[in-house]
Amino acid sequence: MHKKTAFFTTILLLCVSLSFANGYELWLKYRKIQNKTLLTSYRNSIQSIYHETGSETLEISKKELTRGLSALLDTAVPFVNSSSEAHTLVVGTIDHLDAEIQNQIEKSVLILKKDGFLITSHENNIIITAKSDLGVLYGTFYFLRQLQTQRSIEDIHQLEIPKTDIRILNHWDNLDRSVERGYAGASIWKWHRLPGYIDQRYIDYARANASIGINGTVLTNVNANALVLTPHYIEKVKALADVFRPYGIKVYLTARFSAPIEIGELSTADPLDPEVQQWWKDKADEIYKAIPDFGGFLVKANSEGQPGPQNYGRSHVDGANMLAETVAPHNGVVMWRAFVYSEHDATDRAKQAYSEFVPMDGKFKDNVLIQVKNGPIDFQPREPFHPMFGAMPKTPLMMEFQITQEYLGFSTHLVFLPKLYEEVLDADTYQHGKGSTVAKVIDGTLDDKKITGMAGVANIGSDINWTGHPFGQANWYGYGRLAWDPYLSSEKIAEEWLRLTYSNDEDFVTPMTDLMIKSREAVVNYMTPLGLHHLMDTGHHYGPGPWVGNLSRPEWNPTYYHKADAEGIGFDRTPTGSDATSQYASEVATMFNELETCPETYLLWFHHLSWDYKLKNGKTLWDNLGLKYQEGVDQVEGMQAAWQKMKPFITSNQFKEVNMLLKIQLKEAKWWRDASMLYFQTFSKREFPKEMEKPTKTLDYYQSLKFPYAPGIRPQWD
Template identity: 50%
Template sequence: MRGAATILAFVLALLLATGPSRAEDGYDLWLRYRPLEPAYAKEVRQIAPALSVDAPPGPTIDAATAELSRALGIWLGHPLALVPDAREALQLCRRDRPCAAALPTLRGTGPPGSFGIDRVGSRTVISAADDIGLLYGSFALLRHIQQQAPLNALPQADAPRVAIRMLDHWDNLDGSVERGYAGRSIFQWWRLPGYVDPRLTDYARANASVGINAVAVNNVNAPATFLTPRFIAKTRALADTLRPYGIRVFLSARFSAPRDLGGLTTADPLDPEVQRWWQTKADEIYAAIPDFGGFLVKANSEGQPGPQDYGRSHADGANMLARAVGDRGIVIWRAFVYDPDPAVERTMQAYNAFQPLDGQFDSNVVVQVKNGPLDFQPREPVSPLFGAMPKTQLGLELQITKEYLGFSTHLAYLAPLFEEALDTGGLGRDERATLADIVAGGPTSLIAGIANIGSDRNWSGSHFDQANWYAFGRLAWDPTRSSDAIAREWVAQSFAPDPVLIDAVVPMMLTSRQTVVDYMTPLGLAHLMGSDHHYGPAPWVDDLERPDWNPVYYHRADADGIGFDRTAEGSNALGQYPAGLAKAYAEEGDPALPFLLWFHRKRWDDRLATGRTVWDELVVRYDRGVAGVDAMALQWNGLRSRFDARRHGEVAALLAVQQHEARWWRDASIAYFQSLSRRPLPPGHAAPPYPLEWYRTQRFPEAPGI
């Protein structure tokens, strides 16, 4: 019965794949199972002529067989046969079954999800100790074939280095998505639980294909409504849909829920009535969703309630919730906080709030720390908390949605940003330890990414933003992977395994993030974006409620110079880092100067390692960014014949928008900083076409994601 259902599902998928509705609109993401080159397809038929399954029946095994049938049926040219005899077949082998006796070694052992792929005589065997490992191994085999990689290099073993690989959705009750640039929420709360959009199964497939195994389904700024029985039932429907793909559901919990929902007069974490309320609520959720992952909490940040409202610490609040959850799940406590006293330098606030609490958090608490000490800027140094809390499980928070990097309009491949953070060394007592070393390993190790997934047909708002979702999953599984290798995988699967195409597109992707840095925040500048919507340049803003919400707070430009002195002579934010890393960040002899104005205040006429003055270098970087976008657009247009017309045209249109907006960033920023520096532009660099006041008066009430 299960085999018949799988074949029927494949036939339906094949009909859809060949019908007019299957235009190249980006819906298939990187799971585009298109016909292979004939010679390669012949080799695939030899290693996977049919499918044999030696594993207990279950929904995850069904998901694996359905995926293999979907892809191999297209590649073989006929439905994939399910056979009981594995002598000449692709086999799924659970290691507690008789099939394991024939394996030469038990490869791919390790944490949940580990798998091995072996050639055993005329069989190709995907083996794992658990069902989810067989699903991950199936996706790994399909990924290898999609790239038309040599099949004699097939044997492999893989295991996740990070236990919890999580997407955080900032989706709201009304279907809007905070910092979302790809349409409405895919969760459709209004229709749940009675109707679950079939698209959520494709969402689960995409996540499982890159190893993502956890999802927080609601905004960290969520109301307590998500904890009501009505919404627990809705969340249960989501959990039931995602579970076969190894994905556990988390909820963002509002700390004041005992007051908001329970009728209590307090949410003090040390109050026994509050503790009982959370224990009862956790029991209610686990009764409905036995594999519920736990709570994600934003507390005492940007107006959200928290334990400090009652004179308690973040550890008091996190531990109270962790004890309610118990050994059934975890509590993820975000370290993105504001000090009540804005006189404390902004980038030092999270360290000051959390580092003294090291060792005070329960074992099922993960403190989730953003990659940098500010707020997902195009470039930041790593947060000094990493390495400073050895007795606390720290999780890494990355932003996949491009809140500060051009929304879904600008092409910016974020894997180099992620890799730059993960490869940062000199953290903690062991100077050889990298950020990847700190966040990997252990049953509660965690890397989370703020998703940019919405109801747009292509999921992410633009085709190249899909690469950031893909890259996040691959790096969360193994933080040592390279941006280049991940980009090559993604291009081959999403477009075509064409070496000429790959060699042309991948370098463009790898330089795209630096290009954005150059035309938005060169030389270590940060937070120059417009207020609230964070769209477009606004380095002149100085009228917001808190000083550290204003761009002028961060660049500190005036007639004398520019930059934030975070050395010992200034705020001494450098003092929060280990000595070796602090020295590297303070380096001024590097021509790249990635953090110059982040850590130093410089006079406009100071001479830099590049041989230019600060003012001239700033202008050169802005123009380099504009030239980088022009080069991407030119490169893309030259590849027209190698792409399907629809996706090529959509990318080309967005690159034209990016060309316009890169110039806007360049012109507005130069106009503003020149009004302070009073220096002429270096020879060969054009003046902005409009006066500064024109740029200052631009308004964008329609900007998405607020």
């Protein structure tokens, strides 16, 4: 090799190596297959590629195959002009395949829909096909994932159809590039440079989302700024939409309900006012003229001070339907958030969304989805499923999960959230009897919904590795996989991500899968065990603050939720308390109401119990509380020990980064344990259980801690 060529090859390999090490490549690392037997098998099966040409999406698929196969197989695979040669990977839409292949796969083709795809063997070839160009791209990514994770492709037959229609990321990004509840740097949207400057990161973002089937992105914060609806910003949004379109990703915007006043010079935003209706219609037409495939609006209204239809004595139905009419001619949708609670409602905060929305079931227009958080409070480490999921059979309900870790240690704690998502999706609502799972509500099969969706509050920022914590990438990845198929297991997702991101070595994958699956329970244990919730400190939500009780609204205070007193602790939501359990189906309500059947994981969510109440292990509630906090700390120590053994399988930089973060996580787990137990001890007046490590600092010390510059704090204008 010529010296100059060798030099540049070395530089290229070094750059690729560095991108792998710093996490920028996410789960799309195409490393050479190390298993020689498997490598030979792959090479024999894929000796050439026939790829349909045409659209930008098909060209992206072709480029991805070139990029992936040349790296994975460590050889260039030639493209050919015919699909008839043996050992050819044939890629294209169904209509583009020759008649013989179409006849072979006819039965599978009949049920393909929603940008699904089929990967199948045909004689000596492998076929990747779909009804749409986007389906072909999804199939390409799936096939490459099979090779990356070293799965057999002999006699492959995989039919994949997304089970939800709208699979979307909600960015809580502000126009000043701050990110509310963002822990991975600034917003990736460089509004000041748009539309003229297209950052490569936008393209890489679209590619990553397409690889896991995400097909939409809400660019702006739910605490909306009306300026994004002005012509100046619509032009910028158009530039992003043009980048995302070939990857199958639609853009959506948050609509500030008071926009007709703030940027439209109207005196009202009343949804029944004809001038307001016309203003929104004209605004929608303006947006669609610039962006024909604009997805629609996401709306947070009459919640946490945001304006909404109730400001004018109108209902959520009035507001949502008014906006829905403006986007309906363009096939757009309105995603109306059900996260509402009012300081004027003296009842249990957990009941308010149900109380406001369930009476409106069946009154929303066909292109309205009600976006409901997974639990009835607010993305806590553990919540029971939201009762709305079993109570609105005539209305499409869209799941809202939080990927960013607002209440789970920010981006310094390793928490595998698909385990949380799976727990919620598998929960049984009993809406139509046993087996009426939340997943069936979300994918529309329970009540034959015409439109379905899932949203995830993004954890993406400008950090080189996108998510701050390397394992935060697994939550983005896992959300996308579950949005495509809500029935996937968290174990399968964890194993996939580990193989794609780090190593296929079983001595790495097996223990790390176990670590990831247990990580969420560890966080619950050292933050909010036995059904406790909303114990975080004020504003920034960083660290414990169970003593906070001086905020202007009662439901903002942790003391509102744990209700610790000399008698005991916990929130009574049974018929003797707030009766929140009555919002669930009778089978679920009975389970939660009765102490004998209420899962101990939700015990203090639904019951106020004596400190001396005996749990199933025979120990008192007080002792169990301390033991659970200690168990969480012990579990993080176990995670540290497990990670130490992974050093041989990864780069030194990969090891050091997670190792440092685990040290922070352990320190903060002890902080949560000590501060919480010291505070609760002021009520229980009992000694700590002997198995629990004793705090080394005082309660006064923990109460004195302040964090004015913690990341992700909500902007003051909200």
